[in-house]
Amino acid sequence: MLTILLIVLVILVIFTLKYVFSSPESNPFANDCREPLKKKVYDEKTKNKVLKQGFVASKVPDNLDAVIIGSGVGGLGLAVLLAKVGKKVLVLEQHDRAGGCCHTFTEKGFEFDVGIHYIGDLLGDSPFRCMLDQMTNGQLQWEPLEKAFDHVVLGSLENRRSYPIFSGSARYLEELKKRFPGEEKAIDEYLRLVKKTEFGTWLLVVLKLCPLPLAKFLIHTGLVKHLSFFFKMAPRSLRDVVNELTENKDLRAVFTYIFGTYGNKPKDASFAMHSLLTTHYLSGAWYPKAGSSEIAYHMIPIIEKAGGAVLVRAPVNRILFNDAKEACGVSVLKGQEEVHIKAPMVISDAGIFNTYEKLLPKELQAMPEIQKQLSLVKHGEGGLNIFIGLNGTREELGLKANNYWIFADNNFDELMERYLNDGREEASKKIPLLFVASPSAKDPSWEERSPGKSTLTVVSFAKYSWFEEWKDGKVTNRGPDYKELKQVFIDSALNVVMDVFPKITRDKIEYIDAGTPITNTHYIGAPKGEMYGVDHGIARFNPEFTATIRPQTPLKNLYLTGQDVFLCGFAGALGGALTCGSVILNRNLHLDSFLLAMKTKYINKKLKDE
Numbered sequence: 001m002l003t004i005l006l007i008v009l010v011i012l013v014i015f016t017l018k019y020v021f022s023s024p025e026s027n028p029f030a031n032d033c034r035e036p037l038k039k040k041v042y043d044e045k046t047k048n049k050v051l052k053q054g055f056v057a058s059k060v061p062d063n064l065d066a067v068i069i070g071s072g073v074g075g076l077g078l079a080v081l082l083a084k085v086g087k088k089v090l091v092l093e094q095h096d097r098a099g100g101c102c103h104t105f106t107e108k109g110f111e112f113d114v115g116i117h118y119i120g121d122l123l124g125d126s127p128f129r130c131m132l133d134q135m136t137n138g139q140l141q142w143e144p145l146e147k148a149f150d151h152v153v154l155g156s157l158e159n160r161r162s163y164p165i166f167s168g169s170a171r172y173l174e175e176l177k178k179r180f181p182g183e184e185k186a187i188d189e190y191l192r193l194v195k196k197t198e199f200g201t202w203l204l205v206v207l208k209l210c211p212l213p214l215a216k217f218l219i220h221t222g223l224v225k226h227l228s229f230f231f232k233m234a235p236r237s238l239r240d241v242v243n244e245l246t247e248n249k250d251l252r253a254v255f256t257y258i259f260g261t262y263g264n265k266p267k268d269a270s271f272a273m274h275s276l277l278t279t280h281y282l283s284g285a286w287y288p289k290a291g292s293s294e295i296a297y298h299m300i301p302i303i304e305k306a307g308g309a310v311l312v313r314a315p316v317n318r319i320l321f322n323d324a325k326e327a328c329g330v331s332v333l334k335g336q337e338e339v340h341i342k343a344p345m346v347i348s349d350a351g352i353f354n355t356y357e358k359l360l361p362k363e364l365q366a367m368p369e370i371q372k373q374l375s376l377v378k379h380g381e382g383g384l385n386i387f388i389g390l391n392g393t394r395e396e397l398g399l400k401a402n403n404y405w406i407f408a409d410n411n412f413d414e415l416m417e418r419y420l421n422d423g424r425e426e427a428s429k430k431i432p433l434l435f436v437a438s439p440s441a442k443d444p445s446w447e448e449r450s451p452g453k454s455t456l457t458v459v460s461f462a463k464y465s466w467f468e469e470w471k472d473g474k475v476t477n478r479g480p481d482y483k484e485l486k487q488v489f490i491d492s493a494l495n496v497v498m499d500v501f502p503k504i505t506r507d508k509i510e511y512i513d514a515g516t517p518i519t520n521t522h523y524i525g526a527p528k529g530e531m532y533g534v535d536h537g538i539a540r541f542n543p544e545f546t547a548t549i550r551p552q553t554p555l556k557n558l559y560l561t562g563q564d565v566f567l568c569g570f571a572g573a574l575g576g577a578l579t580c581g582s583v584i585l586n587r588n589l590h591l592d593s594f595l596l597a598m599k600t601k602y603i604n605k606k607l608k609d610e
């Protein structure tokens with residue numbers, strides 16, 4: 001056993017060294033690229049000049065190094081990495097603005113963001129923050145949420161319990177123990193398990209990056225489970241682990257509530273995925289100052305500086321292949337016409353299903369290797385978003401920089417099963433799980449941008465099939481039945497919201513509308529309205545899956561980036577970009593970014609000391 005372990009270690013070290021000694025010109029994290037903070041631009045028109053550059057063939061740069069399909073953070077992030085080493089990259093987006101889940105839209109004067117409510121792991125000089133600073137040249141600013149960033153609210157109106165979740169391991173433990181006397185051991189053990197599991201994530205990256213035969217060796221010898229606690233815990237359900245720790249039903253709920261950030265109820269969730277999300281927010285939660293459109297707004301100029309471009313209203317309708325079955329470009333549908341764009345490399349941020357089922361020619365889609373990958377993946381649950389514009393400041397409305405996770409009951413498995421299986425009539429009348437947050441209250445620039453106003457966003461899950469019959473209608477006019485059904489969902493959500501936020505009353509609402517799974521299909525290209533792309537259930541954390549779904553596809557010159565190739569969430573999709581960039585540039589960018597973070601941390605500290 002010991003000898004095998006040693007052999008593996010040697011192979012891993014060689015594998016790592018290969019990356020360390022590759023040329024610095026291919027390292028996007030070779031130098032500290034942060035620039036002094038420029039004056040903030042809030043004017044929408046000015047920002048749209050960057051975010052909404054419409055596609056015309058004449059704007060396509062020539063001699064491209066790569067084309068990226070989709071402008072989510074997985075696509076833009078990768079484009080930035082490539083641009084930083086001088087590559088000319090074209091990003092194509094089907095929607096009318098860049099950003100994917102990070103885009104924002106404005107209705108009746110209220111700006112809403114779509115898929116960014118809070119991001120963790122940004123404390124001080126954390127490696128993740130350093131990486132983001134580098135990828136936005138130091139221009140993207142983060143605002144911390146309250147110390148109690150999440151509130152878990154359980155039970156019906158008559159018997160509602162609220163548990164605040166605090167940032168910082170010590171405070172997290174202390175506050176939970178205060179609320180659950182007698183459960184000290186369970187609480188300590190939970191956090192210990194979560195941290196130990198998260199620590200093993202390095203092997204997830206290695207399995208995606210190392211040569212496939214090595215990955216297979218690690219898997220088939222069972223070494224993955226010995227090397228990393230992550231893969232030891234991956235096949236265990238969140239429910240099973242937590243139920244062993246405590247009998248207290250509210251505490252079980254508090255341990256598991258964050259399943260909403262990846263979408264699998266405790267019975268189906270992998271304890272490994274859950275550990276990642278729990279630790280992600282352990283040091284606190286942050287929101288991008290001036291809203292999530294800032295992310296794309298500060299990434300695009302870096303791509304352009306290297307000669308690349310980010311063009312919108314550019315739906316790719318197929319990937320082009322040469323006779324040797326190598327990807328060699330894409331076709332963009334402009335009205336009825338196809339515009340062909342040639343590039344030596346095509347990378348897709350559009351997700352596995354879109355890429356393999358919609359963009360490949362039939363004969364390539366039928367390849368056994370492609371079919372094998374498709375057989376591993378499953379569509380994630382659909383999302384429901386309610387956007388509310390309010391007349392009143394955060395003080396007047398009692399809104400804070402935090403989130404509420406409101407559940408009708410503490411048994412999440414039963415609650416989710418009933419909700420999603422009961423049929424839409426029942427479901428629409430009583431949504432048992434609601435995430436509620438005020439983006440405007442999290443943003444210190446809001447008051448200046450929209451004085452006297454506030455926003456509130458409500459998020460939940462919804463089945464694609466509930467809305468499927470309207471999928472071919474026009475997005476803003478799908479007919480009265482669709483509107484009516486949306487209204488029932490809106491009203492039942494509002495009833496809960498007004499209970500929990502007593503200062504919010506109907507007369508304060510200036511704008512309200514709901515986005516359903518078919519809305520997600522239209523605006524973010526989610527084929528089944530998925531909130532987080534490919535399903536994150538236990539099967540996804542099988543090491544076999546981890547190693548098979550990697551940036552390289554079975555087709556030469558075609559790569560995958562974004563949440564489907566790594567994990568969901570802003571950090572997960574960026575992890576996809578880093579992983580894909582590693583493969584393309586033939587070096588470990590996770591490591592490069594970490595090393596630069598260590599260096600800048602040291603410099604920052606020295607500056608402080610002087």
Ligand SMILES: Cc1cc2nc3c(=O)[nH]c(=O)nc-3n(C[C@H](O)[C@H](O)[C@H](O)COP(=O)(O)OP(=O)(O)OC[C@H]3O[C@@H](n4cnc5c(N)ncnc54)[C@H](O)[C@@H]3O)c2cc1C
Pocket residue numbers: 069070071072073074075092093094095099100101102114115116117118119314315316317349350351354383385459523524525530531532561562563564567568569570571572573
């Ligand atoms: C409601 C909601 C709330 C969320 N909240 C949080 C949160 O608080 N914190 C967090 O960390 N994460 C959150 N997430 C998740 C996070 O936003 C996503 O996981 C991440 O941004 C995904 O990035 P991506 O680049 O992989 O994909 P996307 O952002 O989905 O980008 C894919 C892009 O590809 C485009 N596209 C698809 N097909 C084509 C085509 N044929 N041609 C051209 N373009 C195409 C799409 O239009 C889209 O812009 C949330 C998600 C949702 C939906």
Ligand SMILES: *[C@@H]1O[C@H](CO)[C@@H](O)[C@H](O)[C@H]1NC(C)=O
Pocket residue numbers: 391392510
């Ligand atoms: C907003 O509320 C104020 C009173 O607080 C009122 O004077 C104003 O007319 C309201 N605006 C709208 C658009 O409803």
